Amino acid sequence: MAHGNTHHAASHAAHSHGAHWDTSIWPFVISFGILFALPLAFSFHFVYHQPFVAVMMLGLGVPMILAGIAGWVSEAMGKGEGLSYGAMGWFILAEAMIFVSFFALYWFLRLAEPAWPPAGSVELPRVMPLVMTAVLVASSLTIHYAEHLLHLGDAGGFRKWLLLTIALGLCFLGMSAYEWTHLMHEGFNIGTNVFGTFFFTITGFHGAHVIVGLAIFLAGLPAALGGRASPGFMRTAGLYWHFVDIIWFFVVSQIYYW
Amino acid sequence: MNLKEWIFTTDHKRVGVLYLIGSIAAFGVAGVMAMLMRLELSQLGPTLTANPTQYNIWLYAHGAVMILGFQIPALTGFFANYCIPLMIGAKDVAFPRVNALSVWLFYVGIILAILTFFIPDPPDVMWTGYPPYSILTTGNTALYTFTVLILGFASIIGGVNFLTTVVYMRAPGLTWNKLNIFVWCTLAAFVLQLIFVPVLGTAVTLISFDKYLGTHFFDPARGGDVLTYQNLFWFYSHPAVYVIFLPFFGVVYEIVATFARNRVFNYAMVVYGGIFGIVALSGVVWVHHLYVSGMADWIRIGQMVTTLLISVPVGLMVIGLVGTLYKGAISFETPMMYALGVIFLFLIGGLTGIPLALPSLTLHLSDTYYVVGHFHYVMAVAGTFAIFGGVYYWFPKITGRMYSEFWGKAGFWLTFVGVNIVFWIMMDVGVKGMPRRYYDYAQFPQFEHAHQIMTFGAGIIGIGFAVAVINWIVGAMRGKPAGDNPWGSMSLEWTTVSPPPHGNWPTPPSVSEEWHPYGYGDGRVSSDEAILHTPDVPRVS
Structure with missing residues (x-):
C-alpha cells in the first residue's frame, strides 16, 4: 500500500474476512523473464551449444522483462516514490x-x-x-x-x-x-x-x-x-x-x- | 482462499509466507542430499554410487541450497518480511512490489538449483566454485553463477527495501532505542548484504567469464591469479556467516525475552557493542579461511588477531542472552526449547572455532571433518534451530492457530540428540585425521564405525525435522485458535489480531513514552495500555 490512509475500516473483522489484498503480476512476470533470458539462454548458447534454443529463450524472456517493466511503471508511477x-x-x-x-x-x-x-x-x-x-x-x-x-x-x-x-x-x-x-x-x-x-x-x-x-x-x-x-x-x-x-x-x- | 491474491501478492506477510514455503522446500531438498552423502559414507567402498562426481553434485546441492536457498531466505526473507513491519508498527514495507520481485527471484533461484538434478553436466563445484576446477570442469558452471547472481540480486533489493522501511516508516514514538533486537540484527545483516554480496557477484561472474568468454582473471599463465578468487569469495562469505548469525540470534533474543518474561540484559551493549562491533569487524577476518592457501605471514597474523577479536562482540551478544535468562520467570514451551538449544549448540560451535582462528593449529585441522563439525554446530545447526524455534514462536501470529506442544517438543529432542551424535563425532574423527569431501575413505578404514554412527544420527535428525514440519502443517489446518497474544509478549507484533489483516492495524499504531518491546518488570504497562491507536497519524511524505 503506497498511498496513505485509505483503510480505516471500523473493525478488525471487516479486514480479515473478504477484504481486498493488493496484488501486482509484474514482479512475477519479470522474475520468470529473467529465468529465460539469462541463465537458460546463456546455458543453451555457451554450455550446450544450441544457439537456436538460446535465441528462443531470449525471445521468450526479453519481452517478458520489457512488458513487466512497462506494466510496473504504468501501474506504480507517481504513487510512492517519496x-x-x-x-x-x-x-x-x-x-x-x-x-x-x-x-x-x-x-x-x-x-x-x-x-x-x-x-x-x-x-x-x-x-x-x-x-x-x-x-x-x-x-x-x-x-x-x-x-x-x-x-x-x-x-x-x-x-x-x-x-x-x-x-x-x-x-x-x-x-x-x-x-x-x-x-x-x-x-x-x-x-x-x-x-x-x-x-x-x-x-x-x-x-x-x-x-x-x-x-x-x-x-x-x-x-x-x-x-x-x-x-x-x-x-x-x-x-x-x-x-x-x-x-x-x-x-x-x-x-x-x- | 484466493490463489491469485497469494501468487501476485505484494503484502509483506504473504510475501514472507511465500519465502517460508520456498525455503522449507529447499531445506527438504538439501536435507535429502545430506542423507544421500551420509548413506554413501556409511561403509567403505561405493555404497550408493561408484561415481565420485555424483557425490560432488550432492555436496554442491547440499551446501549451496542450505545456505543460499534455506538459511538466508528463511532469515532475511521470511522472518524479516513477516516481523519487521509488524515490529515497527508499519502498514507494509516501503516498496511492496520490489518485495514481491525479490521473493519471485528467490523462487527462480530455487528452480535453477533444482534444475541441477535434471540437466546434463550439472555444476559440481561445491558451494564455493573455486577455480581452476570450476573453469576446467565440464559441469555447467554458468548455472552456479546465475543462481548466485539471481539470489544475490534478490537479497540486495530486499536489503534496500528493509533499510528504507525501518529508517522512514517507524511508528510515531518508536525511537531507535525501542527497536526490537531482531530488527537491529536484521538491519545489520542487510547492511552486510549490501556491502558484500556485490563482491561475491563479481567473483562468480568472473569464473564464468574465464570459462565461457575467454578472459584471464584466474589464469596465472596469462597474468591472472587463482588466489584472488578465494579472497573475493571469502571477503563475501565470511560476512555471510554474520548475515545468517545476526538474524538468527535476533530471533533467539525475541524468544528468550518473551519466555523469560524479562528485559533484555544490557540492551545498549548488545546493540552498540555486539551488533555494531560485528558489522565493523566482519569485513577484516576472511583470511582465516585461507590460512593454508599460501598467504603472507603478516596478513595471517593480522587476521588471526581480528578473528580472535570478533569473539568479543559475539560474546557480548551471548552474555546478553544469558543475562536475560538470569532472574527471569522462565517457561519451557517449544520455541524456548529451540532457543536454549541454540545457546548450547552455539557455545560448542563458538568455542571449537577458537583453535581454527590460530594458523598453527589450522595447519593440522584444515580440510578435516573437524572444520565441518565446527561449522555445522556454529552456523548450520544453531541457525536452523533458531529458524525452527522462530517459526514455532510466531506460528500463532501467522496462522491464528496453535501447534501441538507434545510433537513440538518431540521433534526438538530428536533433532537435538541427532545433531550432537553426528557433529560431535565429526569433530572427533576430524582431529584424528579424517579428511573432508572424500566420497570414499579406503585409506582410513578405522573411521568406518564412526561413519556408521553418524549416518544413524543423521537419520534421527531427519525424523526430528520432519516431525516439526508435519506439526506445522497439521497445526495450520486443524490447530486450536490461539488468540492474539498467547505468549503475553510486550512486542508490537502481538498487539494486532492473529493473523493480521492487510495493512496490519485498522489504524496505524503509535507508542507511548513508557512502552518498550522488552518492558517486563517493575512498573510494567501491559501492551494494550501502551499502544495508542490514534486515528490519523501523519506519516513521512
Whole structure:
C-alpha cells in the first residue's frame, strides 16, 4: 500500500474476512523473464551449444522483462516514490561495491606484473576518452538543470533538458562502441591478455550501468512527455546517473591514463 | 482462499509466507542430499554410487541450497518480511512490489538449483566454485553463477527495501532505542548484504567469464591469479556467516525475552557493542579461511588477531542472552526449547572455532571433518534451530492457530540428540585425521564405525525435522485458535489480531513514552495500555 490512509475500516473483522489484498503480476512476470533470458539462454548458447534454443529463450524472456517493466511503471508511477531517493542511496552502495571489487582486482594484478602493459597490448586512444568524459559530465549537469526546472514547475523546459541528457548518454555509448570495434579491429580483445580482460570488462560493466541509467530515464519518459513527470522519480534517476558519472572518473583515470 | 491474491501478492506477510514455503522446500531438498552423502559414507567402498562426481553434485546441492536457498531466505526473507513491519508498527514495507520481485527471484533461484538434478553436466563445484576446477570442469558452471547472481540480486533489493522501511516508516514514538533486537540484527545483516554480496557477484561472474568468454582473471599463465578468487569469495562469505548469525540470534533474543518474561540484559551493549562491533569487524577476518592457501605471514597474523577479536562482540551478544535468562520467570514451551538449544549448540560451535582462528593449529585441522563439525554446530545447526524455534514462536501470529506442544517438543529432542551424535563425532574423527569431501575413505578404514554412527544420527535428525514440519502443517489446518497474544509478549507484533489483516492495524499504531518491546518488570504497562491507536497519524511524505 503506497498511498496513505485509505483503510480505516471500523473493525478488525471487516479486514480479515473478504477484504481486498493488493496484488501486482509484474514482479512475477519479470522474475520468470529473467529465468529465460539469462541463465537458460546463456546455458543453451555457451554450455550446450544450441544457439537456436538460446535465441528462443531470449525471445521468450526479453519481452517478458520489457512488458513487466512497462506494466510496473504504468501501474506504480507517481504513487510512492517519496522514499525512493533514500533507497537509491543504499542501492548505490551495493553498486559501488561491484566496482570496488573490479578495481581491487585490477590494482592487485597490475602491480604484480613485471611490466605494464603486458605484451600484446595496443596503444589506447588519448583524445577519445577526454571527449567521452566531457560528454558524461555534461549529461550530469543537464539532468541536474532538468530537475531544477521540474522543481520550478517548468514541464516544457524539463522535457527538453531530459531529452538532451538522454542524447548525451547515447552519444557516450556510441563512442564507447566505436572505440571497442576499433581496438578489436587492431587485434586487442577480451582474451588478448590480462590488460584486455580488464579493459573490456571494466568499460563493459560501466557501459552496462550507463544503459541502466538510460533505461531508468526511458521509464520516466512517457510521463515526462505527457507533462506528468514525478519529481521524486526523476530525482532518484538523476542520483543514479551522477553515480555512473563518478564511476567513469575512476575508469578513465585508472584504465586509460595510468 | 484466493490463489491469485497469494501468487501476485505484494503484502509483506504473504510475501514472507511465500519465502517460508520456498525455503522449507529447499531445506527438504538439501536435507535429502545430506542423507544421500551420509548413506554413501556409511561403509567403505561405493555404497550408493561408484561415481565420485555424483557425490560432488550432492555436496554442491547440499551446501549451496542450505545456505543460499534455506538459511538466508528463511532469515532475511521470511522472518524479516513477516516481523519487521509488524515490529515497527508499519502498514507494509516501503516498496511492496520490489518485495514481491525479490521473493519471485528467490523462487527462480530455487528452480535453477533444482534444475541441477535434471540437466546434463550439472555444476559440481561445491558451494564455493573455486577455480581452476570450476573453469576446467565440464559441469555447467554458468548455472552456479546465475543462481548466485539471481539470489544475490534478490537479497540486495530486499536489503534496500528493509533499510528504507525501518529508517522512514517507524511508528510515531518508536525511537531507535525501542527497536526490537531482531530488527537491529536484521538491519545489520542487510547492511552486510549490501556491502558484500556485490563482491561475491563479481567473483562468480568472473569464473564464468574465464570459462565461457575467454578472459584471464584466474589464469596465472596469462597474468591472472587463482588466489584472488578465494579472497573475493571469502571477503563475501565470511560476512555471510554474520548475515545468517545476526538474524538468527535476533530471533533467539525475541524468544528468550518473551519466555523469560524479562528485559533484555544490557540492551545498549548488545546493540552498540555486539551488533555494531560485528558489522565493523566482519569485513577484516576472511583470511582465516585461507590460512593454508599460501598467504603472507603478516596478513595471517593480522587476521588471526581480528578473528580472535570478533569473539568479543559475539560474546557480548551471548552474555546478553544469558543475562536475560538470569532472574527471569522462565517457561519451557517449544520455541524456548529451540532457543536454549541454540545457546548450547552455539557455545560448542563458538568455542571449537577458537583453535581454527590460530594458523598453527589450522595447519593440522584444515580440510578435516573437524572444520565441518565446527561449522555445522556454529552456523548450520544453531541457525536452523533458531529458524525452527522462530517459526514455532510466531506460528500463532501467522496462522491464528496453535501447534501441538507434545510433537513440538518431540521433534526438538530428536533433532537435538541427532545433531550432537553426528557433529560431535565429526569433530572427533576430524582431529584424528579424517579428511573432508572424500566420497570414499579406503585409506582410513578405522573411521568406518564412526561413519556408521553418524549416518544413524543423521537419520534421527531427519525424523526430528520432519516431525516439526508435519506439526506445522497439521497445526495450520486443524490447530486450536490461539488468540492474539498467547505468549503475553510486550512486542508490537502481538498487539494486532492473529493473523493480521492487510495493512496490519485498522489504524496505524503509535507508542507511548513508557512502552518498550522488552518492558517486563517493575512498573510494567501491559501492551494494550501502551499502544495508542490514534486515528490519523501523519506519516513521512
